[in-house]
Amino acid sequence: MSYYARASGWHPPALHPPYKTSVKRSPSFAPVTMPQTPSELTGPAFGHSLLGPLDNDLIRNFGAEPAIGPRIVVFGRVQDEDGRPVPEALVEIWQANASGRYRHAKEGYIGAIDPNFGGCGRTITDEEGRYEFRTIQPGAYPWPNGPNDWRPAHIHFSIFGRAFAQRLITQMYFEGDPMIWRCPIVSSIPSREAVEGLIARWDPEATLPMDARAFRFDITLRGRRRTMFEGRP
């Protein structure tokens, strides 16, 4: 069994000069190709017992009162490149609040802190690979890069699949946001098709009446080929 090789030119290159921090933090050598061994074909597993009851509810998991801002549900499926669900995947998210402000000692933006919003959440996918968060729609925020660069509204995602070879961190954007196409971090991704895959879609069917709009965001991890002697999934 082995994971499909990552296609060259699909992920962002290490060096993307419009994203200035990448200039001094990008390796100059191309990565060395190595075989997949048990070290890459295994990975840590996190059981549901890890989770507290509000870990996936960023509206309520930090403060005494609900967080301020547009209430949303972010949900979807973690699957592999063959469309097979990835159950028991740990999904961790972090984000700015509705004002575009992160709760962090090094954050200097004037956007208001929300005393009831911490900005982190986590969950583990079910047997069909599904996950769900309740949160606040994050605000856009400015960042020191070009003279006037702003990040489109986004949620950061960290995903553990079955194997360390599938480890992935990415960001989710919101359908219809014109700022996506002017962001130097988004533009590190070479193809429009790959960017489109990071844009969550508003789902009117899943939207909760008088409560929260729902956005669907499916995540795809590396798929794997099996030898003919292994069982069916």
Next chain:
Amino acid sequence: MRFRESASQTAGPYVHIGCTPNFCGIGRVYVEDLGGRMITGDAKGQRITILGSVVDGAGMALRDAMVEIWQADAAGLYASPEETRGAADPHFTGFGRRAGDYETGEWVFETIRPGPVPGPGGRMQAPHVTFWIVARGINLGLHTRMYFPEDELSADPVLSRIEHRSRIPTLVAKAEGPGAYRFDIRLQGPEETIFFEC
């Protein structure tokens, strides 16, 4: 393949909010940070410490990196449902996660010395620890390995495939006292660490 892998994006400067919230002062949400304790009981094997930092092309230690490690137990088994060779030590998780110190960028893992793990064709690999590094300015998580300075490395099936032999020392930790190893990861420069794709 019917779907394409979701494209990577940088973890950004605030990865700690999501991945080590207790470390960055968001202490009311999770009981403890994930990967904070690798030894959870009477684990077999030699206790060791691995410390280091991630250094950029200007020689500055990154102060916003997150480093994850994944390793076998003392018998060379992984604590993973994907492990097919036997049951790993129940008192050792094999998974560690650290944020660099806000001032110095240094991180420290308290772990055990891993046993050897088979590689391609059943040839044994020298004991090693897998590292994965993300930070602001890193667009795709960087995968590397740490080997131990006192081990015989010439027969390792992964290292033996590396064309630029002079770069191999970038994967070998430096002994720093009894049971302590320093592994600095250099993103650029003459001693740029070897990073892998697999």
